[in-house]
Ligand SMILES: Nc1ncnc2c1ncn2[C@@H]1O[C@H](COP(=O)(O)OP(=O)(O)OP(=O)(O)O)[C@@H](O)[C@H]1O
């Protein structure tokens with residue numbers, strides 16, 4: 800994992816694996832950087848959620864433990880942030896992360912536009928909502944665009960558009 804976008808991509812894969820139809824990604828910059836990934840996928844029962852929070856469970860048949868959540872937890876701890884995972888069986892999952900993005904250990908932001916445009920390519924995903932906040936507020940609802948034929952030129956357009964909005968608010972993407 801080289802930058803924050805790689806982590807976000809990996810965490811959104813959890814939502815895809817949980818067969819989410821809608822993913823909402825919120826990125827907001829105030830004193831701290833907050834990243835919220837919310838999905839309406841399969842969710843977890845309390846017992847599974849407890850194990851996942853202790854990094855003792857994976858539904859991946861090719862691994863004995865999962866890596867994604869424990870890696871982001873390490874980054875949160877390194878940068879004096881916070882980690883909250885909420886889930887309800889059959890109702891979905893929400894991950895709320897905060898980071899001190901001025902911390903010396905905080906990675907580069909990376910190509911978040913590419914992460915979002917990659918998600919757009921998933922056929923099973925019906926809705927993708929992106930909120931970017933930093934004084935200015937941007938909202939992208941990719942529902943309409945997700946229903947159209949998926950092409951590389953639209954993918955590229957989404958990537959550029961989102962990265963430009965992030966640059967507008969001073970993010971180094
Ligand atoms: N959004 C989610 N919806 C439902 N279950 C989830 C979600 N996120 C995580 N989980 C559960 O928590 C487990 C651990 O997640 P984690 O990302 O740490 O590892 P992984 O996805 O199993 O493997 P890796 O990320 O290393 O490929 C998952 O296998 C899954 O069972």
Ligand SMILES: [Mg+2]
Nearest residue numbers: 809813867868
């Ligand atoms: Mg994972």
